[in-house]
Amino acid sequence: MRACAFLSLAVLSASSSFAQDGPRQLALAASVPQLSEVVVTATRTEQPLSDVLADVTLIDREQIERSGAITVSDLLARQPGLELSRSGGPGTATGLFLRGAETRFTAVYIDGVRVDSQSTGGAPWEAMALGQVERIEIVRGPAAAVYGSDAVAGVIQIFTRQGEGPFTPYVGIGAGNRRTGTLEAGFSGKHDVVDYSLGMQRDVSRGYDSRPGANPDLDGYRQTAASGRVGVQFSDAHRLDLTGTWTNMDAQYDGFVPGLDDHGLNRLATLGATWSAQWARQYATRLSVSESNQRYETLPSPYLSKTRLRNILFSNQWREGAHTLTAALERREDHLVNDPIDRGRHQDALALGYGYVAGVHTLQLNLRHDRDSEFGGQTTGGAAYGYSFAPGWRATVAAGTAFRVPTLYQRFSEYGQAGLQPEKGRNIELGVHWAQGASRFGATVYRNRVTNLINFGAPGPCAGLFGCYENAGNARLRGVTLSGAHRVGGVNLSASLDLQQPKNADTGTLLARRAQRLLKLAADTRVATWNVGAEWQAASHRWDNAANTRRLGGYGLVNLYASTTIARQWDLLARIDNLGGKTYQLAAGYPALPRTFFVGLRWTGR
Template sequence: MKIRLSRMARVAACLSPLVLHVAAHAQSTGSALTDTVVTANRTEQPLSDLLSDVSIVDRETIARSGAVGVADVLARLPGIEVARNGGPGNTTSVFLRGAESRFTAVYLDGVRIDSQSTGGVQWEQIPLAQIDRIEVLRGPAAAVYGSDAIGGVIQLFTRKGEAGFHPYVGIGGGTHGTGRLEAGASGTAGVDNAFDYSLGVAREISNGFNAREVATQNPDKDGYRSTSANARLGFRIDARNRLDATFLANDLESQYDNSRRLNDKSNHTLRTAGLTYTGQWTDFWKATVQATASRSVYETQPSVYRTETELHNYLFQNEFRFGEHLFTAALERREDNLQNTPIDRDRSQNGIALGYALKHGAHTLQLHGRHDDDSEFGGKNTGSAAYGYAINSNWRATASVGTAFRAPTLYQRFSEYGLGSLRPETSRNVEAALHWSQGASSASVTVYRNKVDNLISFGAAGGCGSTFGCYRNTAHAQYEGVTFAGAHKLGAFALRGSLDLQDPKDEDTGRQLARRAKQHAVLGADTRFAGVDVGAEMQASAHRWDNAANTTRLGGYTLFNLYASTRIARDYSLVARIDNLADKFYQTANTYATAGRVLYVGVKWAPQ
C-alpha cells in the first residue's frame, strides 16, 4: 500500500504509536468484555468472540455528544468519513473504509432502509433523537445480509423498555437558532413484566447558516425543521417465545441553495415498521420470523422533483446450537419499488444463507455462504470465512476473506440516464487484525484490501436516453488501508483514539476517489472533575479531492471539541458541547460551507 505522508500524515503517524501506547500500558485490571452485538452475524455474540471489525456507540455516548445528526456521531468512529452539502438537513454521505456511501447496508431496529434513486440510505432522514444504540460492522457482509453490504453494515436501535416506568423530557438550544424538544417514556407492565414499551417524540429546528457562500447562490440562511416519533413494543409470551413491534416516523424540511433568487426547499419523509417473532423452539433450536417495511421520500420545491422508495423484507432465520457448534440457516425475501416519474418499477431478491461457527479453546471459526436470486439479474453467490486464534489471555489474531455485491438501483437502470444492461457491482475483501485487551483497555491494528469490479459511474452519453451522460459499469476501485484503534484508563482519564491510513483509489486512473482522505484520526479524553463529566476531542483529516479528476482540492483540517455533563438535581441533568472550538474553516464538499464554531446546551428531566 503506497501512501505518501503529507503534513497531516506526519501528525497522524505520531498518533499511531500513542494509540498503541495508550493500551499497551494498561495492566491493572482483568475484567473481560461482556457486551454483545448482533450485527456481525445476525445472531447475538459476545464482543470477546468477534472476528469482525465492530464498533458500538451506546446511549450515554450519544447523549453527551450533543450531535445533531447520526452522521456526526459516526464521524468520530474508526474507519468512517462524512461529507455533507451544507448543514445537517442536507445531503450527507458516509464512507466506510473509503467505500461508496451506497455500499453500506443500513438497518433501523432490523428494518432495512435504502433509496432506489440515489443508492444507499439518505442519512439526513434518520432522527438521532430516537436512536439509543449504534453498531458498526466494517468489511463486506453480503454472505449474511445479501446485496449492498460491500463496505459494511450499520445497525441503529431505538430504546427498549426496561423494568419500571422511566419518563423523560429534554430541551436544548444552541448556535444558529438551533432548538430541540423531546419527550418519551419507557418501562414494563403486566404479569412478571411480560410487556415492555418505549415511546418517544422529538421536534428539532434550526435557522441554519448560508450553505453556499458563492455569488450565484441565494445568500439566505438554510435551516431545517424535523418532527420524529418512535414506538417499540415487546411481549414475552412465555419463557421461550417473544413478539416485538417497532415503528419510526420522521418528517424533515430543509433549505438548500440551488439558485440566486429562489428559496429552495427539500422535504423528506421516512417511515419504518417491523414485526418480529422469536422462539426458542427446543433447547438447541431458536427461530426468528420477521416482516419489515420502510418508505423513503425526497421531494423539492419550487423546482419540482420527487422520488419514493418502498422496501419490504421477510426473514426466516434459524439457529442450531450443539455444544461448541452453531449452525444458522435463513430464508429472506426483499422487494423494492421506485416511483420517480416516469419510473414506476419493482424488483425482488430471494436469498438463502447458511452459516457455521465454532469456538474451541483458543480457536474460533466462522463460515458463511449465501445465494441470492434477483428478478433482474438471476443468481449471485457470496461467501466469507473468518478465523481467530487467542495467542494468550490478552492477545488475539484474526483473519478473514469475503465477497459481496450490490445490484444497480432501479434509477440507474430505468431513468433517462440508465442502462438496462448494467451489472451488479462486486467485491473481494481480505483483512487481518491483531487485538490486545486487558480489562477496560484495548488496542487493535486492522489491515484490509477490498477490490470492487463493475463499479458504476456516470460517464459519457451514448446508449441511454440522455445526451448529458449515462450510468456505466466502467470503473474498478480498490479500498485498502490500516486502522489503529485503542482505549485506556490512565488515572482519572479515559483515553481513546483511532488512526486510519487508507488509499481509496480508482484503479483505472490511479486517482484518489472523491471526498475521501488518505489519513484521518480521532483522539479523545474523558474525566470527572468536581462532579462534572468533561471531555475533549480532536478530529483530523488530510486533504481530499472533490472530483474524480482530482483537480479540485479540499484542504485538510483539524477540529477540537469540548463537552461536559453533570447532574444538577436529583432528576435533572445538563449537557453542554462546543464543536470546532477554534472556528476552523473547512469544507467536505466544494462550495458548501460548514457550521464553524457551534455551541449546544441541553437539560433533561429523567426521574431516578
C-alpha cells in the same frame, strides 16, 4: 498529519505500558465496549463480543447523549474507518464512506428493518434522527454472505430505545447558537410481560449560508422524529416485538438557480414485527416482517422520489457445544416511483452459516445464494478465523465476496441503462487485537477490490443530455485502521488512525471526497461533579472530483463537552463543536458547519 499520526500511535502504545490501571470505561469517540456485551449484526444472531471475528464498533446511549450530534451521520463520522461528505448543513445531501467505499456499499438497518434509496443508492443519512437511538453497531468488511446485496463495505444497524424497569418518563430541552433548539419527550418501562417505549423529538435551526455567493440567505432545518416499540414475552420461549420509526426533515439548501428558497423534504418511516421462539435448548427460530418507506421531494424545483422496501426473513439457529449452525430464507422487494419510473423487483435468498468457538480457536463460515428477478443468481461467501496466541491477544484473518445490484433509477431513468450489471467486491483483511479490562488496542489491514463500478459517464448510451450511468470502473480500497483506548491516572484516552488508499484502479486517482489520513483523538475525566472531555478530528486533503483537479483542503476540529447532574432527576449538558471556528468544506462550494455551541437540560423520572 505526521504529528497527528505520531500522537495517535503514542496513545495506542500506552495501552500496554499502563495495563496495570484498574478498568473503567466511559463513552469515547472510538467506541470501547465491554467484552460481556452482545452483538447481533455481525452474523444476524446474538454473539458475545469476544466471539465476533469482524471489525466491530458499538456505540451506546451515553456516548450518543454526550456527543451533541444532530444526526446519525455526524455521530458515525467520529468513529474509526468512517468519514462524512455533505453539501451544506444537517439535512442536506449526505454521504458516509466506510473504509473509503461509496455510501451505497454499506447496508443499513433500523431495528432490523432495511433502509435504502432506489434513487440515489444507499441509506438516506440526512433523514435519520438521532434522538430516539439507543445503540448502534458498526461492522466493517463485506457481509453479503449474511445480508445479500449492498453489504460490500460493511453493515450499520441502529437500535431504538427498548423499555425496561418501572414506568420512566423523560423531558429534554436544549438551545444553541443560530437559533438552534431541541425539545424531546417520551416514556419507557415494563409491566408484567409487556415492555414498551415511545419518544418524540423536535429540532429546529435558523442555519447558516451554506453556499456563499449563490444565494445570500440562511439555510436552516426543521426535523420531527418519533419512535415506538412494544415487546410481549408470552413465555420463556416465545416473544413478539413490534417497532416503528418516523422522521420528517425539512432542510433549506442553495440550488443552482439564484434567488430561490430551496427546500429538501425528506421523510423516512420503518415498521417491523419479529417473533422469536426457543423450541429447544439447542434450536431457535426468528420470523421477521418489515417495511421501510422513504419520500424525498424538492421545492420549488419539481422533483419527487419514493422508495418502498419490504423484507421477510425466517432464520434458524442450532447450538450444540462449541458449534453453531444457522440457516435463513429471505425475501426482499424493492419498488421505486420517480416519474416516469414506477417499477419493482425482488430477490429470494438462502443463507447458511457455521460458527465454532473453543479454546484458542474461533471460526466463522457463511454462504448465501440470492436469486434476483432481473439478474439471476448471485452467490457470495465469507470465511474468518481467529487465534488467541496469548492472554488478551487474538489474530484474525478474513475473506469475503459481495455484490450490489444497480438501483432502479440507475437502470430506468433518462440517465440509466437497463443493461447495467451488479457491482462486485472481493475483500481480504488481517487483524490483531488486544483487550484487558477496559483497555483496548486493535490493528486491521484490508484490501477490497470492487469491479463493475457504476459511474456517471458521458452522454450517448442513454437519453440524458448530461451523461449516463455505466459499468465503467474498478475501485481498489486499501488501508489500515489502528484504534485503542486506555485509562491513565484519572483520564480516559482513546484514538483511532486510518491510513487508506481509496483509488480508481484504472486511472490511479483517488476516489472523490475521501481523505487518505483520518485521525480521531478523545480524552475525558471527572472534575468535581462534572464529566468533561475533548475530541480532536483531523483529515488530510481530498479531491472533490474523480479527475483529482478540484482540491479540498485538510482540516482539524476540536470539540469540547461537559455534563453534570444538577439535581436528583436533572442532568445538564454543554458542548462546543469546531472550537477554533475552522473554515473547511466537505463538498466544493459548501462550507461545513462553523463554530457551534449547545446547552441542554434533561429531566428523567427515575
